[in-house]
Amino acid sequence: MKIGILLMILTTCTAAWAGDQVRYIHCQSAPVWAAPSFSAERIGALTQGHTVQVLRLKDGWAEVQGSQLQGWMLALMLSVTPTDEASGEARNQAIELLEQRARRRPSAFAATAAARGLRDKSTDFARDFELDFNSLETIAGWRVTDEQAMEFLKQGRP
Amino acid sequence: MRIIFFRLGAIIPIVVCLCAAVPAPGHAERMRVRISSIGQKAYTQADIDAEKRFGHNLAARILGNYPLWQNAKVNHYVNLVGHALTLFTGRQELTFSFAILDTETINAFATPGGYIFITRGALANMHDEAQLAAVLAHEIAHVLERHMIRELHIKATGDSVLSGFAELIGGATGGVRGSLESSLNQAADILFHRGYRVADELSADRVGALLTATTGYDPTALKRFLEQMGPFEATLKAQDRDHPDTLHRLACLQQVLSTNGLHAETGQRNKERFHEMVLSR
Numbered sequence: 001m002k003i004g005i006l007l008m009i010l011t012t013c014t015a016a017w018a019g020d021q022v023r024y025i026h027c028q029s030a031p032v033w034a035a036p037s038f039s040a041e042r043i044g045a046l047t048q049g050h051t052v053q054v055l056r057l058k059d060g061w062a063e064v065q066g067s068q069l070q071g072w073m074l075a076l077m078l079s080v081t082p083t084d085e086a087s088g089e090a091r092n093q094a095i096e097l098l099e100q101r102a103r104r105r106p107s108a109f110a111a112t113a114a115a116r117g118l119r120d121k122s123t124d125f126a127r128d129f130e131l132d133f134n135s136l137e138t139i140a141g142w143r144v145t146d147e148q149a150m151e152f153l154k155q156g157r158p
Numbered sequence: 159m160r161i162i163f164f165r166l167g168a169i170i171p172i173v174v175c176l177c178a179a180v181p182a183p184g185h186a187e188r189m190r191v192r193i194s195s196i197g198q199k200a201y202t203q204a205d206i207d208a209e210k211r212f213g214h215n216l217a218a219r220i221l222g223n224y225p226l227w228q229n230a231k232v233n234h235y236v237n238l239v240g241h242a243l244t245l246f247t248g249r250q251e252l253t254f255s256f257a258i259l260d261t262e263t264i265n266a267f268a269t270p271g272g273y274i275f276i277t278r279g280a281l282a283n284m285h286d287e288a289q290l291a292a293v294l295a296h297e298i299a300h301v302l303e304r305h306m307i308r309e310l311h312i313k314a315t316g317d318s319v320l321s322g323f324a325e326l327i328g329g330a331t332g333g334v335r336g337s338l339e340s341s342l343n344q345a346a347d348i349l350f351h352r353g354y355r356v357a358d359e360l361s362a363d364r365v366g367a368l369l370t371a372t373t374g375y376d377p378t379a380l381k382r383f384l385e386q387m388g389p390f391e392a393t394l395k396a397q398d399r400d401h402p403d404t405l406h407r408l409a410c411l412q413q414v415l416s417t418n419g420l421h422a423e424t425g426q427r428n429k430e431r432f433h434e435m436v437l438s439r
Binding site for chain 1: 217218221222226245249250255299371373377426
């Protein structure tokens with residue numbers, strides 16, 4: 001009986017792993033090497049939106065088969081979710097906007113909560129834990145775009 | 159000057175045991191990579207939302223402890239370096255933010271969801287842009303690998319975006335709210351006192367080094383920075399249960415570099431730009 005259950009669990013796990021080898025490229029550019037080493041020949045790059053099949057893993061590297069090339073890339077660049085499902089971008093932006101508005105200052109915070117018919121514990125919460133949400137707004141203003149970052153990288157190369 | 163970032167490991171036996179398991183080619187590390195980078199479970203959108211909300215609160219908590227350094231020019235520069243690194247990661251669902259804390263303490267922090275902080279003291283002790291990138295990459299790696307999320311079991315309590323929002327602003331039950339407070343306390347304890355688990359620190363070193371190299375920076379930068387900080391160690395006492403000592407980190411880093419064919423010549427240091435942007439501010 002126990003062996004049967006064990007076999008069932010093992011079979012289920014194996015099937016899940018074996019059937020879950022497709023991964024997605026979310027980053028702007030994922031370099032692909034001929035072998036799992038930075039000193040190997042760089043044979044190309046996969047860009048955002050590509051789907052790959054993971055053939056095998058080795059020490060943080062993944063051998064992948066893309067539509068146009070096969071090679072090795074860093075495993076950390078692969079995602080389990082397709083690009084368009086990665087974030088539910090519109091919904092995230094809506095949450096962010098709501099939170100930004102609510103956290104603008106304690107009074108706004110309380111007003112937003114009140115407008116939503118929620119209990120006003122947020123200001124106590126912020127005070128108890130010495131939370132500084134105002135500085136987070138300043139930080140948000142310092143963010144840069146992908147294009148700015150790529151241009152910055154180019155400028156730093158010989 | 160109080161230094162936290164380079165605490166000596168507290169419990170040598172644990173470090174020694176993990177040393178055997180964690181180096182790059184080791185079985186345990188291979189398993190970790192499989193679990194966290196490739197075979198990672200498909201987190202639900204609600205889990206990712208919870209991670210972001212938790213990280214947002216934790217970031218506010220960090221800023222409650224250390225003031226933000228209000229230097230737009232240098233903060234912009236740190237954001238450029240940090241954002242460049244994130245272009246090469248698989249977690250594009252996150253919006254990373256970078257900022258400098260106004261303290262002489264040498265330290266760096268990451269929160270789930272993508273807030274990365276570095277102290278003015280750490281910045282002042284760096285020699286080039288690659289070292290800045292390496293420290294940021296180490297912190298980014300903690301986020302990519304969800305170290306804190308997994309240690310504290312942070313997850314969504316429901317699928318509703320609105321219910322998650324209500325939790326944060328106090329609309330949830332006392333129990334849920336108490337849980338959030340408790341988790342924030344534990345997270346702050348990890349960041350300010352205990353440190354991450356040894357295995358997580360070494361994993362962040364490893365992933366960070368690979369990320370640094372992929373972005374085009376000198377992959378030995380973190381190793382150089384840790385070596386520079388070596389003399390400070392004499393002033394340190396073990397403050398936590400399990401932070402890996404620097405010698406151990408250096409040994410593991412060297413192994414990562416060797417295994418992956420990485421050496422100083424394979425990347426940029428951008429010393430001049432760093433001096434122009436940071437040291438001559």
